[in-house]
Each structure stands twice: as structure tokens, then as C-alpha cells.
Amino acid sequence: MMVLPKVYVALDCQTQEEADNLVSKLPAGKVGLKVGKELFTAIGPDWVKKQVAQGFSVFLDLKFHDIPNTVAKAVTSAAKMGVDIVNVHASGGTEMMSAAKDALKPFEKPPLLIAVTVLTSMSDADLAEVGIQLTAEQQVLKLAKLAHQSGLDGVVCSAQEAKMLKSSIGTSFKLVTPGIRPANSAAGDQKRVMTPAEAIEAGVDYMVIGRPITQAGDPTAAITEILSSIGE
């Protein structure tokens, strides 16, 4: 597996023009692109394939959550686009996660298959609201163990859970962490946050950063500062 970039920039916008403009401001070869529901629903797979062809590492963050057969087929469609990371919701269960992993076996270079545990926008109180009586940390561990048992490559979690997961599950289990906020930047809807330097220190493998870069007056300066804060 080639070495993937430490930072994936969340391209949360709705037009190809905005996305191209953001990409043009990023240091080529130093960051990956995270394409989520907002952009993908607006402009689709051809733009993603174009970024892959231009040499970008792409994380397709569509968080598939459906019956096993549907999710298995969806991850193969993602793999055909050439993306490096694709994800499913761990709460879909082990049968669904195993079906997705099995579906990627025929690919020569399959993407990392990662399971979303507890969204970084959720606190313990938010979990209680939907009937989950565990803390976010307990629920993340429970779902991460299921993802590991199902043969997945890692999980999406908060950097706040990184040390706990690396010591409970093992260092080769990949941790992909949104909810990254440089000091003095607004948390917005994110509840379980850490700075880029804290996240690296906690042992995360890949971090996802959106608004602190994309909404900055100077996105190039913002990403340059973040990369320098983590020694990249």
C-alpha cells in the first residue's frame, strides 16, 4: 500500500467550480481530498475519477449504511473509481461490514475500508437522546471492536479516542479523525475535537479537516500552517 497523506481536506461545497477552486489552492502531493455527500451528490463520480487520475489520494466519505448486499455493491463502485479510502457505518453490523470487506477482495489495490463509529458532532447527551446509554468513548470502542472483528482496516472516530483505541485494538488498526480544530478556530457543530498536533501525538493515522481550511480567508496559508504544525 502506498503511503497516504496525513491530512485529507474536506471539500464540502456544491459546485465543480468551487471544488476546482479549492483544489487549486492546496499543495499538490501533500494533502488528500475528502469527498463527502454534499459534493458527491452535486457533481458525481467523474470529477472524483479526474482527481484520482491527476494524482490525488481521495477519501470517498459516503458512510454507506444499508443491507449487506447493497453496501457490498456500493463499496465496489467506490473501488472502481480508484479512491484510497471508503467508509461504511459500523452500526450496520458485522454481517454488513464483512460483506463489504469480502466484496473488495477481487481488487488488486482495494481501498482502505473504514467504519464510522460515533460521529464527531455527537456528545454523550446526543447518544442518550437516540437511546444509547453508553458514553461516546464506550460506544466508539464497542463499534471499533465489531469493525476489527469484521476485518475492516480501521475506523472513523475522534482523535480524543485515539490513544484508547490504539492500545485496545492495536497500532495497525487505522484511525481516521475528523473534528480537527487548530487552536482558536471555531468548533461549529463538532463536539469531540482536538488540534492537529494533539491528534498526531495521540496516534491518529489520517485527519480530516474542512472549514478551518476551506472557510479561511487564505486556504493555502491555513493548510501550510497546519502541515507545519504537524511536521509535514
Ligand SMILES: O=c1ccn([C@@H]2O[C@H](COP(=O)(O)O)[C@@H](O)[C@H]2O)c(=O)[nH]1
Ligand atoms: O464523525 C464524523 C464523520 C465525518 N465527518 C466529516 O468530516 C468533515 C469535517 O469537516 P469540518 O468542516 O472540519 O468540521 C465533514 O465533511 C464531515 O461530513 C465528521 O465531521 N465527523
